[in-house]
Amino acid sequence: MNAVIEFEHVFFAYPGTCAVLEDVTFSIREKDLAAMIGPNGGGKTTLLYLMLGLLHPTSGCVRVLGGDPSEVRPRIGYMPQYTEYDPQFPVDVMDVVAMGRLRRGWGWFTRKDREACRAALGELGIESLAKKPFSMLSGGQRQRVLIARALCGEPELLLLDEPTANVDPRAQDQFYEVLDLLKNRMAIVVVSHDLGLVSNRIERVICVNRVVHLHPVSELGGAVIDELYGSKMNLVRHDHCCSERERHHV
Amino acid sequence: MFEYFQLMQEPGMAFLRNALLVGLMGSVAFGITGTFVVVKKISYSAGAISHGMLAGIGAALFMQSRGLAWAGPLLGAGVSAMAAALLIGAIHQLSDQREDTAIGMVWAVGMAVGLLFIARTNGYVDPMSYLFGNILLVSRADVWRVAGLSAGLILTAVLFYRKLLAVCFDRRYAEIRGISVTGYYYLLLLMTAATTALLVHVVGIVMVIALLTLPVAAAGLFARKLWMMMVLSILFCLVANVIGLVVSFQADLPSGPVIILVAAVLFLLAGFARGLRRLFRSAAKA
Numbered sequence: 067m068n069a070v071i072e073f074e075h076v077f078f079a080y081p082g083t084c085a086v087l088e089d090v091t092f093s094i095r096e097k098d099l100a101a102m103i104g105p106n107g108g109g110k111t112t113l114l115y116l117m118l119g120l121l122h123p124t125s126g127c128v129r130v131l132g133g134d135p136s137e138v139r140p141r142i143g144y145m146p147q148y149t150e151y152d153p154q155f156p157v158d159v160m161d162v163v164a165m166g167r168l169r170r171g172w173g174w175f176t177r178k179d180r181e182a183c184r185a186a187l188g189e190l191g192i193e194s195l196a197k198k199p200f201s202m203l204s205g206g207q208r209q210r211v212l213i214a215r216a217l218c219g220e221p222e223l224l225l226l227d228e229p230t231a232n233v234d235p236r237a238q239d240q241f242y243e244v245l246d247l248l249k250n251r252m253a254i255v256v257v258s259h260d261l262g263l264v265s266n267r268i269e270r271v272i273c274v275n276r277v278v279h280l281h282p283v284s285e286l287g288g289a290v291i292d293e294l295y296g297s298k299m300n301l302v303r304h305d306h307c308c309s310e311r312e313r314h315h316v
Numbered sequence: 317m318f319e320y321f322q323l324m325q326e327p328g329m330a331f332l333r334n335a336l337l338v339g340l341m342g343s344v345a346f347g348i349t350g351t352f353v354v355v356k357k358i359s360y361s362a363g364a365i366s367h368g369m370l371a372g373i374g375a376a377l378f379m380q381s382r383g384l385a386w387a388g389p390l391l392g393a394g395v396s397a398m399a400a401a402l403l404i405g406a407i408h409q410l411s412d413q414r415e416d417t418a419i420g421m422v423w424a425v426g427m428a429v430g431l432l433f434i435a436r437t438n439g440y441v442d443p444m445s446y447l448f449g450n451i452l453l454v455s456r457a458d459v460w461r462v463a464g465l466s467a468g469l470i471l472t473a474v475l476f477y478r479k480l481l482a483v484c485f486d487r488r489y490a491e492i493r494g495i496s497v498t499g500y501y502y503l504l505l506l507m508t509a510a511t512t513a514l515l516v517h518v519v520g521i522v523m524v525i526a527l528l529t530l531p532v533a534a535a536g537l538f539a540r541k542l543w544m545m546m547v548l549s550i551l552f553c554l555v556a557n558v559i560g561l562v563v564s565f566q567a568d569l570p571s572g573p574v575i576i577l578v579a580a581v582l583f584l585l586a587g588f589a590r591g592l593r594r595l596f597r598s599a600a601k602a
Contacts, residue, residue, distance in 0.1 A: 156539045170494035
């Protein structure tokens with residue numbers, strides 16, 4: 067199977083700081099469903115921005131969908147953390163979802179764009195919200211709208227940043243249903259603190275804490291996860307291989 | 317109240333007609349630019365652009381007094397507003413933090429330079445009309461310039477509506493969709509510069525920030541979409557300009573402060589109206 071995301075010996079440091087990511091090598095394949103976990107400040111967001119081409123590695127190589135991340139970006143669906151929005155901004159749900167169809171250069175919003183937005187809203191069961199102001203939605207509804215925005219561009223890779231942060235348990239369950247729906251259609255990477263998500267649905271786990279390790283879920287026991295978060299640098303056992311491509315990390 | 321409109325029709329009273337026209341068409345520019353300034357949260361940058369303009373106005377008055385007739389204050393205002401906008405854009409691009417400190421510097425240094433130029437200008441120069449505005453001073457040429465500005469801003473807002481919306485709402489997402497976020501940021505700053513420079517006579521450089529934000533804040537209480545916010549802001553601004561102009565003329569008061577106070581009263585009334593509407597709605601539900 068083709069690799070959708072490939073990191074090869076990637077180092078990254080913000081100017082004037084020590085390395086945020088060191089010698090990162092891993093790959094995510096087509097239709098993988100992977101979770102990215104790790105402590106705050108461990109480099110999760112940096113890794114995500116490298117995948118989106120918003121940051122460039124200090125050294126090493128990042129390839130996404132077979133190309134340079136900043137060039138293939140329109141083929142990536144991305145959902146940022148919704149907490150970043152101005153709650154008083156005058157936009158409705160359709161406006162927000164339509165941003166997922168934005169293109170470089172000239173061109174009006176076409177009927178095809180509108181249909182894609184409606185289809186994405188329909189898929190997430192929120193067509194009825196199309197004309198509601200974004201600011202009046204609940205946390206769970208906003209989360210669905212942002213997923214719809216990521217989906218309406220018909221992406222081949224979906225990156226979700228903390229989708230279950232700041233939503234109630236019911237919305238979390240709904241999110242898992244969405245994930246089950248999208249699984250096997252495209253590669254999905256979910257950044258999450260939510261360890262319940264990791265155990266049930268996810269096939270692979272990307273552990274990020276300056277160094278990055280990829281684990282198949284079967285090898286991640288509760289005790290191992292406790293270890294990752296409990297003591298800072300003691301990561302999961304390093305002496306296994308996750309697939310034919312990822313050999314031993316030491 | 318209607319005396320203004322009667323006097324306006326007399327042949328010798330062209331300045332009253334010009335003032336009203338600039339007030340009406342300027343509202344379009346204030347409403348469109350102001351909406352972006354408010355939702356993008358760059359009102360501090362807009363304040364720095366308008367105040368920094370005094371450097372250009374002062375320099376132009378100084379040069380005119382030394383015999384360079386072509387250096388009109390409006391040209392000076394335009395050039396310095398554009399320069400301030402580009403400088404603020406560059407500050408935004410280059411600095412990660414403390415952006416507001418650098419913007420504050422543009423604000424104060426611009427004013428200082430302008431005041432020194434005016435101090436060394438031969439003959440009597442009254443900076444008051446630039447600082448606080450006097451809409452009765454606008455000429456026929458000003459009317460045409462403001463018409464051009466408003467037409468240009470409508471065209472920009474229509475052509476780039478979705479992109480500007482995305483850049484203001486979620487900069488990073490717009491960037492991921494391939495939109496030149498930096499380019500559109502400069503566009504917004506230049507729109508602000510053009511609006512403040514060409515409408516310097518309406519309320520002056522000190523108070524222009526109020527006409528960019530107060531009508532928009534009132535509109536924001538009702539608008540559900542960005543374009544509705546623009547349309548409502550234009551209407552609120554128009555009402556403030558016309559009532560302010562007529563009342564100040566009638567009562568022989570400076571026009572700038574009266575326009576601002578009318579805009580502030582409109583904002584309070586809008587807040588009150590929305591409060592009432594909510595009360596009725598919750599009463600209807602209960």
